[in-house]
Amino acid sequence: MGWFRESSEEKWEAFAEEAMPHMPDLYRVAVWLTKNRDEAEDLVQETMFQALKSFHRYEMGTNCRAWLVTIMYNLNYKRIAKLTKLKLVDDPEERLAETVPFEPSVPESLTDESIIAALKDVPDSFRSVVVLSDVEEFSYKEIASILDIPMGTVMSRLYRGRRILRQTLAGQAREYGFGGGLRAAEG
Amino acid sequence: MVKVMQCSEFRELSEAYLSDELLVETNLRVFGHMESCPKCREDFAARRALRSRMREAVAASPEFAIQPAFETRMTARLREEALKGRGWASLLASPKMLVPGFAVVLVMFFGGLVGLRMLDSGSIVANANTSLSAFLAETSAKAAGSHDHCALKKMQRWESKEIPIDPAAEQTAEAIAEPIRASFASDVEILHSHDCMYEGKRFSHVIVRRGTHVLSVFFDREGKAKFASDGGGHIVSEREGGMQVASFVAPVGPVFVVSDLPEAENLSTARALSDALRGRDSI
Numbered sequence: 001m002g003w004f005r006e007s008s009e010e011k012w013e014a015f016a017e018e019a020m021p022h023m024p025d026l027y028r029v030a031v032w033l034t035k036n037r038d039e040a041e042d043l044v045q046e047t048m049f050q051a052l053k054s055f056h057r058y059e060m061g062t063n064c065r066a067w068l069v070t071i072m073y074n075l076n077y078k079r080i081a082k083l084t085k086l087k088l089v090d091d092p093e094e095r096l097a098e099t100v101p102f103e104p105s106v107p108e109s110l111t112d113e114s115i116i117a118a119l120k121d122v123p124d125s126f127r128s129v130v131v132l133s134d135v136e137e138f139s140y141k142e143i144a145s146i147l148d149i150p151m152g153t154v155m156s157r158l159y160r161g162r163r164i165l166r167q168t169l170a171g172q173a174r175e176y177g178f179g180g181g182l183r184a185a186e187g
Numbered sequence: 188m189v190k191v192m193q194c195s196e197f198r199e200l201s202e203a204y205l206s207d208e209l210l211v212e213t214n215l216r217v218f219g220h221m222e223s224c225p226k227c228r229e230d231f232a233a234r235r236a237l238r239s240r241m242r243e244a245v246a247a248s249p250e251f252a253i254q255p256a257f258e259t260r261m262t263a264r265l266r267e268e269a270l271k272g273r274g275w276a277s278l279l280a281s282p283k284m285l286v287p288g289f290a291v292v293l294v295m296f297f298g299g300l301v302g303l304r305m306l307d308s309g310s311i312v313a314n315a316n317t318s319l320s321a322f323l324a325e326t327s328a329k330a331a332g333s334h335d336h337c338a339l340k341k342m343q344r345w346e347s348k349e350i351p352i353d354p355a356a357e358q359t360a361e362a363i364a365e366p367i368r369a370s371f372a373s374d375v376e377i378l379h380s381h382d383c384m385y386e387g388k389r390f391s392h393v394i395v396r397r398g399t400h401v402l403s404v405f406f407d408r409e410g411k412a413k414f415a416s417d418g419g420g421h422i423v424s425e426r427e428g429g430m431q432v433a434s435f436v437a438p439v440g441p442v443f444v445v446s447d448l449p450e451a452e453n454l455s456t457a458r459a460l461s462d463a464l465r466g467r468d469s470i
Contacts, residue, residue: 012269020262027253028245037250041257045264052265112244119241133206134238135245140208159202166237 015055022065023048025136029069032131033076035120043079047072066142069132073146110169118168126161133158192220197227205234363393363404366463367456402446402456406439422457424450433457437464 026047030040050071051058058067122130128147132138133154140158144151192200197220203209204217221228245251368375376396391406425432431453434443442464444457 008270012266015265015269016262020265023258023261024253027257028251031251041254044253044257045261048261048265049268052269110240112240112247115237115240115244116248116250130241134241137242140203140206155203158206162202162234166234169237 011055014060015052018058018060018064019048019051019055019068022068025065026068026072029072029131029136032127033072043072043076046075050075063142066138066146069136069138070146073128073148110172114169114172118165118172121168122161122164126157126164129154129157130161130165134162192216194220194224194227197221197224198230201227201231201234205231205238362463362467363460364395366459367395367397367402369459369463397446397448397456402444402448402453404460405443405445406441422454422461424454435461437461438467439464 023044026044027040030043030047031037034040034043047068051068054071058064119127119130129143132143132146133140138146140151140154143154147154149157197217200209200213200217204214209217221231364375374397393404393406395402395404422433422435425434431448431450432443432445433454433456434441435457436442437460442457442460444453444460446453446456448456
């Protein structure tokens with residue numbers, strides 16, 4: 001009887017168990033991608049419906065959260081392509097990161113708001129890697145798969161993204177006169 | 188001898204160490220360097236603290252929290268989407284549901300057949316009368332959501348069969364498959380045979396795969412006494428919920444052939460079966 005596939009009800013039960021618990025995580029990632037609550041909800045909705053449709057391709061027992069985030073990034077690329085109708089041949093943010101000079105100390109007296117604001121200031125391609133690694137705790141391998149980039153690129157973007165973040169936070173500290181910072185290596 | 192790590196190498200590796208991506212051996216070297224270098228130790232502690240703070244800040248921020256109402260709405264819509272496929276169209280896409288689906292269609296058809304006047308001439312009668320159509324429409328709406336009446340429903344869930352299978356069922360299955368094989372010279376396989384009940388009526392149900400298509404053939408053995416056979420000469424064709432239903436009264440009783448084949452092919456299958464069963468009082 002192996003020829004028979006599972007029923008709709010069984011498919012829903014499996015989907016509800018495997019995929020649905022990750023919806024809050026997906027929403028978080030969607031907010032980073034869209035920077036807008038309504039668009040984030042749209043992206044989550046699109047992702048979940050796509051995941052439901054493609055659920056037969058999901059291999060049970062593997063990382064469902066990474067699978068869902070991969071779908072979300074793919075949909076987001078399409079969304080951006082539709083919006084901009086541009087194909088990026090060169091990533092200008094890569095060049096920007098090359099110009100980050102050094103990392104001053106990061107203040108201890110940071111608020112949640114200032115950390116999130118600084119993270120938002122990190123250019124998109126670096127922020128994606130920092131968020132996926134440091135906030136969502138995906139492995140390098142999973143991030144490489146989600147973003148469809150080589151592992152080496154994940155590592156370099158993470159390195160640069162973190163540096164930019166630390167620099168931004170140090171800049172905020174200078175601006176608001178915070179002292180007694182967490183020292184960070186220079187150079 | 189383990190190579191001593193310099194601060195420059197530590198800074199390079201500390202990013203991966205922070206993400207817990209280093210090999211155990213390298214971890215030990217990184218750790219060893221921190222033990223001996225207060226500056227790097229302090230730097231790493233700051234990076235690790237910032238990493239934790241990022242996670243905490245995002246987790247605590249209402250901006251990144253999914254709205255419960257949205258989550259509830261999504262759950263309901265996704266569930267509806269997943270289960271809406273329980274209609275006839277999805278039965279075709281999901282063979283597991285197809286079989287009990289066939290059973291329901293067939294049973295509905297049989298119920299309708301009581302009110303259907305079979306024409307005296309011609310071997311194929313297309314389009315049932317209005318009362319049958321109304322009956323099918325009404326019953327399909329009720330039955331499409333359930334599929335509880337076919338024994339196969341139980342078997343799919345690997346539960347014990349509630350209805351004992353007729354000992355003759357295997358013979359019946361072969362009697363069904365053989366003419367189909369002979370007529371179409373195609374890859375024909377008996378997938379399953381069992382008896383199922385619908386509103387107290389018992390059917391012998393044989394499921395056959397012909398090429399990439401699945402056919403259900405039902406026999407109403409009890410109907411033998413109610414319907415006089417015309418030798419299987421009249422075949423009634425009906426389309427219901429995207430499936431073809433062809434029925435005729437053979438000497439063994441009313442027979443129904445249901446499939447997702449085009450009408451002409453479903454009819455020719457029924458015709459082959461009708462010819463094979465002609466003159467046979469039992470199978």
